Amino acid sequence: WLARGHLARLAGADDVAIRCYWETIRRNPNYREALHQVSQALIREGAAARAQPFVDRIAGLQRLKEAEAVLFEGVQESTK
Numbered sequence: 888w889l890a891r892g893h894l895a896r897l898a899g900a901d902d903v904a905i906r907c908y909w910e911t912i913r914r915n916p917n918y919r920e921a922l923h924q925v926s927q928a929l930i931r932e933g934a935a936a937r938a939q940p941f942v943d944r945i946a947g948l949q950r951l952k953e954a955e956a957v958l959f960e961g962v963q964e965s966t967k
Contacts, residue, residue, distance in 0.1 A: 901928045
């Protein structure tokens with residue numbers, strides 16, 4: 888679905904790209920590239936408000952990744 892979204896975006900069919908990226912996210916809600924691509928496509932379509940939940944999800948995943956790095960770093964330090 889992600890590849891189909893990319894092809895649709897390259898063809899200038901943002902409406903199709905949005906649907907394909909959405910399908911990718913439906914199957915894997917943590918797929919950051921699909922979240923980014925759908926948010927950018929929605930913004931290009933003039934639907935910034937509809938893009939915001941995807942932007943928020945990306946930010947939440949980034950915070951989780953940073954917290955995980957801190958925790959994992961602490962685990963590595965304690966095993967030395």
